[in-house]
Amino acid sequence: MNPVDASALRHSLARCGERRLVWLEGGEADCIARAEPWLGEAVFWLGEGPARHDPMPAAKALQRLGQECDTLVFNAFSGFHPDAFGALAGTLRAGGLLLLLTPPRESWPTFPDPDRVRLVAQSEDASKAGHGFIARLVRLLAGDPATLLSPPGENGHWRPLGPGHLLSEDQACALPAIHRVLHGHRRRPLVLSADRGRGKSTLLGLAAADLLRQHPNLKIAVTAPSQGTVATLFAHAAAGLDTSEGRLEGLEYVSPDRLVQGDLQPDLLMVDEAAAIPTPLLEAMLARHSRIVFATTEHGYEGTGRGFHLRFKRTLDKQTPGWQELHLSEPIRWSRYDPLEPLVFRLLGLDTDVSPPPQPIAPAWRLLEQDRLAEDDELLGQVFGLLVLAHYQTSPSDLRYLLESPDLDIHLLEQDQHLLGVALVVREGKIDPVLAQDIWAGRRRPRGHLLPQSLLAHSGFMTAGERSYARVMRIAIHPSLHRHGLGSMLLGKLEAHYWALGFDYLGSAFSASADLLPFWHKAGLKTLRIGLQRDAASGCHAALLLKALKTQWEPELAQWRQRFLHQLPTLLAGELKMLEAEIVWQCLQGEPIRGLAPDELDRLELECFAYHHKPFELCQSSLQRWLASQTAVLDALASDERRLLIGSIWQYAPWTDLARALGLAGKPAIIKALRSLLARLLEKDGPTG
Numbered sequence: 001m002n003p004v005d006a007s008a009l010r011h012s013l014a015r016c017g018e019r020r021l022v023w024l025e026g027g028e029a030d031c032i033a034r035a036e037p038w039l040g041e042a043v044f045w046l047g048e049g050p051a052r053h054d055p056m057p058a059a060k061a062l063q064r065l066g067q068e069c070d071t072l073v074f075n076a077f078s079g080f081h082p083d084a085f086g087a088l089a090g091t092l093r094a095g096g097l098l099l100l101l102t103p104p105r106e107s108w109p110t111f112p113d114p115d116r117v118r119l120v121a122q123s124e125d126a127s128k129a130g131h132g133f134i135a136r137l138v139r140l141l142a143g144d145p146a147t148l149l150s151p152p153g154e155n156g157h158w159r160p161l162g163p164g165h166l167l168s169e170d171q172a173c174a175l176p177a178i179h180r181v182l183h184g185h186r187r188r189p190l191v192l193s194a195d196r197g198r199g200k201s202t203l204l205g206l207a208a209a210d211l212l213r214q215h216p217n218l219k220i221a222v223t224a225p226s227q228g229t230v231a232t233l234f235a236h237a238a239a240g241l242d243t244s245e246g247r248l249e250g251l252e253y254v255s256p257d258r259l260v261q262g263d264l265q266p267d268l269l270m271v272d273e274a275a276a277i278p279t280p281l282l283e284a285m286l287a288r289h290s291r292i293v294f295a296t297t298e299h300g301y302e303g304t305g306r307g308f309h310l311r312f313k314r315t316l317d318k319q320t321p322g323w324q325e326l327h328l329s330e331p332i333r334w335s336r337y338d339p340l341e342p343l344v345f346r347l348l349g350l351d352t353d354v355s356p357p358p359q360p361i362a363p364a365w366r367l368l369e370q371d372r373l374a375e376d377d378e379l380l381g382q383v384f385g386l387l388v389l390a391h392y393q394t395s396p397s398d399l400r401y402l403l404e405s406p407d408l409d410i411h412l413l414e415q416d417q418h419l420l421g422v423a424l425v426v427r428e429g430k431i432d433p434v435l436a437q438d439i440w441a442g443r444r445r446p447r448g449h450l451l452p453q454s455l456l457a458h459s460g461f462m463t464a465g466e467r468s469y470a471r472v473m474r475i476a477i478h479p480s481l482h483r484h485g486l487g488s489m490l491l492g493k494l495e496a497h498y499w500a501l502g503f504d505y506l507g508s509a510f511s512a513s514a515d516l517l518p519f520w521h522k523a524g525l526k527t528l529r530i531g532l533q534r535d536a537a538s539g540c541h542a543a544l545l546l547k548a549l550k551t552q553w554e555p556e557l558a559q560w561r562q563r564f565l566h567q568l569p570t571l572l573a574g575e576l577k578m579l580e581a582e583i584v585w586q587c588l589q590g591e592p593i594r595g596l597a598p599d600e601l602d603r604l605e606l607e608c609f610a611y612h613h614k615p616f617e618l619c620q621s622s623l624q625r626w627l628a629s630q631t632a633v634l635d636a637l638a639s640d641e642r643r644l645l646i647g648s649i650w651q652y653a654p655w656t657d658l659a660r661a662l663g664l665a666g667k668p669a670i671i672k673a674l675r676s677l678l679a680r681l682l683e684k685d686g687p688t689g
Contacts, residue, residue, distance in 0.1 A: 008151075010096075019098065028048070044073070071092075071097050073101065076101055077102070079113055080400075082400050086344060086396050092334075105141075109134040121428075130406065136377075144343050167199075178207040178293055182291055185322065189292040193326075195329075198329070205237040216249075220269075223253070225273055233272060256539055270292075274296040349384045365493040370408070380403075389479060409424070424473045425494060428449045429504070472507070475491065487519060509544045511540035511541070532575040572651045573650060593631065606619065616674070643662065644658075644674060644677060
């Protein structure tokens, strides 16, 4: 197509509010040359390309969010990064063309795609990755309406936003609803849901500007998975107030973990990309703040809104029954008849939908091959859709990992043709001894092998690299079938399968919460590590758990476990002093910390504190040894009693914070409650058990 024809096509597409994908196949240099006649004025070029087009790698693609282009060039010779493709497709405005540069379709699946390096532990293993993801792209691209380059038919009038038409109809309806959250009844949050490209973040920014213009002393907090996520929001707020972002007053970004742990009390809280924030953090926000707007993307490259809708809306119904939802369905940059958006959804698995299965009678387990899954779009939709429902940060890159990672096993729990559950297990370990030594010494930290690397680098277990591990990366049961024992059944199938294959350990690592740990402990896995830092997005500390699949490794696991328990009290006084008491208790599981038993002087000191008036500070070391040897006493206590013991004895919790958490009137009330609780426990079990 010559430049004149390309210009005519763009004009026709712009008039109808549509976009197209131009698939250029061949050698890389030839494809780059053939792309030139198609280029428009504003070009985003991803991957290798001419310097005059300012090409950027996929890792920097998110820097373009909030901007618009006429041409998006995606050079797949530099690697097909699914998240970058999904993110930048939304920057292409009506009349725009997405130029996809690839090897010939027959050879593209086996092309040594640089992005495959992310699927393996070591770069030299990239050739072991599968081809299912790219093979599926080829199949879906062929003949799709978005690739047809004839002028579109008339689909009705499309009116783009501009002077005199600043808001879409959906945005215009939602703007006063945001105002009502601030000025109306308390505890009536608003949920704004939309697919990408509906102007959700723009709306939040304009609403913030409106409110700050009317009330200059207003304090609005904005939270999101990362500060970069809200760039569009802050840009529109600054434009609405005719100022620079650096001089915005009254509008502040606050990370999710800081928001729920600090004392910040804004007049209004805006939560952008709520679907990419874990439900426990959202629940904490809901409990702490009375006026909240939650905005969520239903199909997003950074996470999905499906799980948000299933899980968090039940919480809203229970805690704030007056909540309201508005859905923004009208696209901003293109019309509703645009064929490119549905193609991108299909390519990246963003259109998955999972129907509730019937109640299970005789569930069956099977191991599924990746190539079979890549060829079965219906089953792929069920599997990936269930993973999307189960985890707040499932992204298109996870789809490629699912279909091509050479170290991944896919396990299904089914009944007839209905999918009940899915588990993804990564095979790890057997690390080269020289590399393992470097990891232990902190000199190397290669990609992959999460369990043995953490045991080597963080816990210092030198033999950890020699063992083989089956790491459960994800395990998901359909939400309508929770509490039927299906998760435990599936985990049992995994244990039997990897025991039969001769693996040494079954394990997992995830963001720990008090509602997740009991599931794994019930299956016999032991906590061996708690990460020192909270994840900024989840607000949780990571937990690593293991179970020996061979009896010969049970003494080794017991040694590793005791090492963790010995370190725990020290960590609770430092980096883990804010760790929830319920998680501490669950990590201990009533198992005493050997070698820390109190002596006769400790016993006398405990009695003096419990029954008399000896100051707490002079007894704290004795109390620490007593609690370390008597962890089983925690099992029979109420959660506030566990918090009282753990917070005061091990975590050196500030008295004011502990009093607030327990509903007590300061340090004297805490000491009185602690003396009373200790006296009760000593009378029941004796000072040293």
